[in-house]
Amino acid sequence: MSEVTVIGGGIIGVCCALSLQRQGIGTTLIERGDIGGEATLGNCALMARSEIVPLSKPGVMKKLPGWILDSEGPLAVRPGHLPTAIPWLLKFLRNARADRVAQICHGLGEIAKLAQDDFDNVIEAANIKDIWAENEVLYLYDSKSQYDADTFSWNLREAEGCFVTPLNKNELRDLEPDVNTDGKFGVVANGWKSFTNPQRLTKELANLFVSLGGQIIAQDVARIKMLNGRADQVKFENGEILKLDKLVVAAGCWAGRLLSDMGIRIPLAPLHGYHTDLPDSGVKLSRAVIYAPGGFVNTPVETGLRIAGTVEIAPIDAKPNFRRAEVLVEKAKRNLFPQLNTSNGSQWIGARPFMPDTLPVIGPAPKVDNAWLAVGHGQLGLTMGPTTGELISALILGKSPSIPIEAYRADRRYVQ
Numbered sequence: 001m002s003e004v005t006v007i008g009g010g011i012i013g014v015c016c017a018l019s020l021q022r023q024g025i026g027t028t029l030i031e032r033g034d035i036g037g038e039a040t041l042g043n044c045a046l047m048a049r050s051e052i053v054p055l056s057k058p059g060v061m062k063k064l065p066g067w068i069l070d071s072e073g074p075l076a077v078r079p080g081h082l083p084t085a086i087p088w089l090l091k092f093l094r095n096a097r098a099d100r101v102a103q104i105c106h107g108l109g110e111i112a113k114l115a116q117d118d119f120d121n122v123i124e125a126a127n128i129k130d131i132w133a134e135n136e137v138l139y140l141y142d143s144k145s146q147y148d149a150d151t152f153s154w155n156l157r158e159a160e161g162c163f164v165t166p167l168n169k170n171e172l173r174d175l176e177p178d179v180n181t182d183g184k185f186g187v188v189a190n191g192w193k194s195f196t197n198p199q200r201l202t203k204e205l206a207n208l209f210v211s212l213g214g215q216i217i218a219q220d221v222a223r224i225k226m227l228n229g230r231a232d233q234v235k236f237e238n239g240e241i242l243k244l245d246k247l248v249v250a251a252g253c254w255a256g257r258l259l260s261d262m263g264i265r266i267p268l269a270p271l272h273g274y275h276t277d278l279p280d281s282g283v284k285l286s287r288a289v290i291y292a293p294g295g296f297v298n299t300p301v302e303t304g305l306r307i308a309g310t311v312e313i314a315p316i317d318a319k320p321n322f323r324r325a326e327v328l329v330e331k332a333k334r335n336l337f338p339q340l341n342t343s344n345g346s347q348w349i350g351a352r353p354f355m356p357d358t359l360p361v362i363g364p365a366p367k368v369d370n371a372w373l374a375v376g377h378g379q380l381g382l383t384m385g386p387t388t389g390e391l392i393s394a395l396i397l398g399k400s401p402s403i404p405i406e407a408y409r410a411d412r413r414y415v416q
């Protein structure tokens with residue numbers, strides 16, 4: 001029996017397992033599918049240093065009804081799912097007060113500011129420096145006044161130590177010649193970088209974990225069995241049992257069912273997103289380009305140009321509505337890349353594990369002596385992976401974590 005068992009082989013679970021293993025703790029990772037094969041696979045591939053402002057912010061209440069009714073808008077609720085989604089949506093909206101948003105930005109900013117160093121640490125150990133696209137990210141608006149209208153968010157980012165470098169017209173044109181920058185306003189978002197392949201990143205970190213003596217079990221956890229207030233065993237779908245010493249639950253959007261075995265309820269919802277990877281796009285980018293008014297990102301990845309984004313609130317097992325991915329490609333062609341070749345694209349849907357206050361859950365499992373939670377990383381899970389691993393391993397080892405974890409505890413109030 002390993003000392004720690006981690007359930008979930010996405011970026012979060014792999015980083016927790018790796019951090020523990022590097023501290024010399026015998027660790028087992030359980031993943032039922034492909035390592036990094038769910039939300040971690042298809043995201044925008046960004047270390048998004050200042051993507052710390054929640055969607056739920058002042059003004060959202062006015063916009064939400066229009067978004068919900070527009071199935072092609074930036075945030076949609078799948079028809080029929082609204083009654084189920086309403087309690088979560090109400091909590092989400094009640095986190096939109098300006099003072100609360102500032103607290104949330106601080107909570108996310110505290111983790112995001114550690115991301116670069118914590119990534120450098122694991123990327124160097126895994127010897128995969130080619131996983132980085134070194135250039136910082138370009139943020140584009142249709143005009144300077146559109147950028148100015150976002151001042152609320154940029155001020156919050158600045159308060160958390162995130163800065164941008166504005167570009168003049170010529171600098172903007174020369175930075176990414178394949179982007180139609182006519183009339184647009186752009187800033188380089190300092191500290192942001194992109195990965196060439198987030199799933200390969202995760203698999204390479206998992207390989208490092210195994211090379212250090214970690215074990216990966218390819219099984220689907222059906223249940224966590226409790227005994228005397230402790231997580232005692234996991235029972236797999238095939239009926240086999242694994243005895244537990246200490247447990248970390250990092251099962252992304254699927255954590256809720258496992259947590260209920262431990263008597264824990266957290267308001268975790270799947271917020272789906274989409275991408276299209278275009279292998280022959282005809283667009284060459286030296287960095288990721290975020291098109292702010294369109295709410296989508298264009299990232300050069302190993303599989304071509306990835307056009308990704310949108311939020312759809314739907315059941316975890318909802319059939320994909322790939323029209324949402326098509327809309328992003330159409331917007332990209334119309335607004336940024338008139339020459340875009342859209343043939344041979346591959347589409348993807350995946351779900352962000354999302355808490356209504358946009359903050360992750362990182363910390364001890366309430367009232368369970370030997371379990372810790374690392375779930376709910378929402379829009380920033382890739383960015384927060386290695387730091388979450390460091391926080392969880394410090395907590396399990398009884399050391400002081402590098403930042404206070406009060407804001408991330410599972411038993412916090414989700415609406416304040």
Ligand SMILES: Cc1cc2nc3c(=O)[nH]c(=O)nc-3n(C[C@H](O)[C@H](O)[C@H](O)COP(=O)(O)OP(=O)(O)OC[C@H]3O[C@@H](n4cnc5c(N)ncnc54)[C@H](O)[C@@H]3O)c2cc1C
Nearest residue numbers: 008010012038039040043044046221252273380381382383
């Ligand atoms: C369109 C889109 C764009 C995004 N862009 C970015 C971005 O640019 N930057 C960023 O930082 N974040 C981004 N995100 C968010 C990020 O992808 C997620 O927050 C992150 O991948 C969550 O990681 P995870 O390990 O918690 O979940 P997952 O990657 O979903 O992993 C959970 C794993 O647990 C396993 N599992 C679940 N239940 C069980 C069980 N019972 N037994 C065994 N295994 C189990 C699953 O198979 C899965 O592999 C984006 C998300 C989307 C959808």
